[in-house]
Amino acid sequence: MSSEDREARRPTRPAAQAFEGGGVLGRSLRFLGGIEDFVLVLLLAVMIGLAGWQIIARNLLDTAVIWGDPLLRVLVLWVGFFGAVAASRDDRQINVDVVTRVAEEPWRSRIRVLTDLFTAAVSGFLAWHAVRFVRDAEAFGETAFGSVPLWLTAIVLPLAFGLLCFRYLLLAGFHLRRSINPETGG
Amino acid sequence: MILTGLLLIALALLGAPLFAVIAAGAVLAFGRADIDQIAVVMEVYRIAETPVLLAIPLFTFAGFILGESRAPSRLVRLSDALLGWMPGGLAVIALVTCALFTAFTGASGVTIVAMGALLYPALKDAGYRENFSLGLVTTSGSLGLLFAPSLPLILYGIVAEVSVDRLFIAGILPGSLMVLALGLWSFREGRFLQRAAAEPQAFSMGEAWAAVRAAAWEIPLPFIVLGGVYTGFFAVSEAAAVTVVYVLVVEVLIYREITLTRLPAVMRESMVLVGGILVILGASLASTNAMIDAQVPARLFEFVTAHVSSKLTFLILLNLFLLVLGTMLDVFSALVIVVPLLLPLAAGYGIEPIHLGMIFLANMQIGYCTPPVGMNLFIASYRFDKPVVALYRATLPWLLILFACVLLITYWPWLSLALVQ
Numbered sequence: 001m002s003s004e005d006r007e008a009r010r011p012t013r014p015a016a017q018a019f020e021g022g023g024v025l026g027r028s029l030r031f032l033g034g035i036e037d038f039v040l041v042l043l044l045a046v047m048i049g050l051a052g053w054q055i056i057a058r059n060l061l062d063t064a065v066i067w068g069d070p071l072l073r074v075l076v077l078w079v080g081f082f083g084a085v086a087a088s089r090d091d092r093q094i095n096v097d098v099v100t101r102v103a104e105e106p107w108r109s110r111i112r113v114l115t116d117l118f119t120a121a122v123s124g125f126l127a128w129h130a131v132r133f134v135r136d137a138e139a140f141g142e143t144a145f146g147s148v149p150l151w152l153t154a155i156v157l158p159l160a161f162g163l164l165c166f167r168y169l170l171l172a173g174f175h176l177r178r179s180i181n182p183e184t185g186g
Numbered sequence: 187m188i189l190t191g192l193l194l195i196a197l198a199l200l201g202a203p204l205f206a207v208i209a210a211g212a213v214l215a216f217g218r219a220d221i222d223q224i225a226v227v228m229e230v231y232r233i234a235e236t237p238v239l240l241a242i243p244l245f246t247f248a249g250f251i252l253g254e255s256r257a258p259s260r261l262v263r264l265s266d267a268l269l270g271w272m273p274g275g276l277a278v279i280a281l282v283t284c285a286l287f288t289a290f291t292g293a294s295g296v297t298i299v300a301m302g303a304l305l306y307p308a309l310k311d312a313g314y315r316e317n318f319s320l321g322l323v324t325t326s327g328s329l330g331l332l333f334a335p336s337l338p339l340i341l342y343g344i345v346a347e348v349s350v351d352r353l354f355i356a357g358i359l360p361g362s363l364m365v366l367a368l369g370l371w372s373f374r375e376g377r378f379l380q381r382a383a384a385e386p387q388a389f390s391m392g393e394a395w396a397a398v399r400a401a402a403w404e405i406p407l408p409f410i411v412l413g414g415v416y417t418g419f420f421a422v423s424e425a426a427a428v429t430v431v432y433v434l435v436v437e438v439l440i441y442r443e444i445t446l447t448r449l450p451a452v453m454r455e456s457m458v459l460v461g462g463i464l465v466i467l468g469a470s471l472a473s474t475n476a477m478i479d480a481q482v483p484a485r486l487f488e489f490v491t492a493h494v495s496s497k498l499t500f501l502i503l504l505n506l507f508l509l510v511l512g513t514m515l516d517v518f519s520a521l522v523i524v525v526p527l528l529l530p531l532a533a534g535y536g537i538e539p540i541h542l543g544m545i546f547l548a549n550m551q552i553g554y555c556t557p558p559v560g561m562n563l564f565i566a567s568y569r570f571d572k573p574v575v576a577l578y579r580a581t582l583p584w585l586l587i588l589f590a591c592v593l594l595i596t597y598w599p600w601l602s603l604a605l606v607q
Contacts, residue, residue: 040457041450044243051244051427077234079243083461086454093203094462094516100201115202122206125213126227133227154231
């Protein structure tokens with residue numbers, strides 16, 4: 001598939017990336033995005049390697065890494081949530097886009113400010129409870145599997161919800177600027 | 187409670203990400219029941235405790251690699267060499283290849299982008315009518331939803347707690363019915379076309395052999411996945427792992443159509459889709475639990491059984507409801523939100539969970555192509571540079587045929603259950 005086709009699958013220019021722009025803020029945002037992508041790709045690579053190894057080990061060598069399967073399940077959670085953070089950066093979370101598709105500027109941006117702030121609030125709220133979840137897990141010394149502590153495997157939740165909150169605050173800021181001045185970005 | 191519900195629906199309609207809407211619903215419901223909202227996070231963490239889920243990122247990534255490589259053109263060439271001789275052959279090829287491809291890429295729009303780009307010009311060159319060709323490539327984007335290892339099929343298994351292996355088998359007959367029905371329609375169009383202009387090409391043994399050789403590495407793929415799962419040799423997530431490793435070796439190391447430097451971008455791209463789905467699934471695990479706590483399914487059951495007496499009436503209402511739902515929500519969100527509510531209802535009317543899954547997905551497949559939010563329509567509109575309204579018209583006959591299939595699938599449970607019983 002050519003890069004042209006890839007663009008076809010992505011009808012709108014990712015607003016969050018358009019917002020990144022230049023300057024110190026833009027550079028730090030791109031740096032953060034780079035880290036997120038790196039972690040996401042690394043997690044998926046480990047997942048594929050481990051899943052493949054488990055099958056070889058089980059069928060050919062008659063052994064299997066005991067912690068392999070629970071670790072794979074945790075990796076699904078991590079990949080999923082880092083994927084969700086990436087989706088927010090591209091502004092491609094799954095949604096019903098009837099209204100935003102037909103609405104004209106500046107109303108489209110005004111609506112987006114509302115929904116972005118709502119999403120940021122929900123994500124922030126969940127991030128806070130995820131912090132509590134992780135703290136409790138640590139305080140009670142719960143384990144996820146083997147001797148791996150639960151707080152370690154669950155730490156992706158406060159991290160990802162926190163990043164989601166941050167991304168939607170950025171999006172809200174971007175759409176707020178555009179609702180005032182339609183010339184801005186995107 | 188009704189007010190907050192309406193507010194959330196309004197936010198969803200205004201375009202708020204569905205995961206946030208669903209999570210907010212769960213947060214509010216837990217709050218109302220005086221349950222610590224940490225429960226929402228605990229439910230989300232259950233993603234890490236569901237073994238089959240591993241299949242979703244693995245199959246999705248494998249599908250994206252296939253879409254990115256030249257596998258689609260090899261697949262088209264192969265089917266052309268094998269089926270090109272018959273009237274309407276090219277259209278039938280388009281259907282079959284799209285169905286296969288969608289099964290592997292999970293109806294994420296990749297089919298229209300990757301296959302449509304090859305098939306649409308080819309169909310037009312062969313003299314098929316514009317509307318016929320457009321309708322075909324648009325509706326075919328979700329054809330194959332019922333074939334293993336499609337993502338919605340796996341997700342239904344997880345949400346409904348039905349064995350995914352059995353769903354893979356159950357989907358064969360209903361899925362084939364759809365391909366067959368649309369194939370007959372294409373056949374008819376082909377005869378009509380033959381009289382007008384183009385002549386069917388003769389079958390060539392040489393070309394068939396060359397096409398088989400070109401796709402030699404990809405031909406075993408469906409057999410590895412389906413054979414492995416159907417014979418019980420692999421669990422579903424193991425089949426996914428084998429598929430992704432196999433596809434990586436074939437496309438990156440043997441065909442060398444995707445460079446190692448290109449790979450991270452494909453990984454990220456595919457995980458954006460997976461992330462979008464999993465975060466909704468996580469939120470809905472919480473909201474489902476909150477709904478069960480508030481006895482919503484039980485009350486819904488009481489209400490419906492009080493008003494709907496026969497199984498037939500229930501099925502008719504179910505079809506109508508799912509068709510409307512499919513026009514509003516994408517298949518993944520619809521699955522995780524609605525299936526937990528429908529399961530006890532369907533059980534009350536004696537409908538098997540597997541049959542319900544087939545009904546659900548078949549309806550959703552039509553939803554992909556119905557206004558106002560049918561995803562296929564927008565992707566096709568963008569890809570082929572046609573106004574969405576033109577696509578409404580072009581897809582109409584195809585949708586009517588699919589609708590007839592949905593009715594058959596709904597009222598003839600044998601179709602979904604024959605192979606699993």
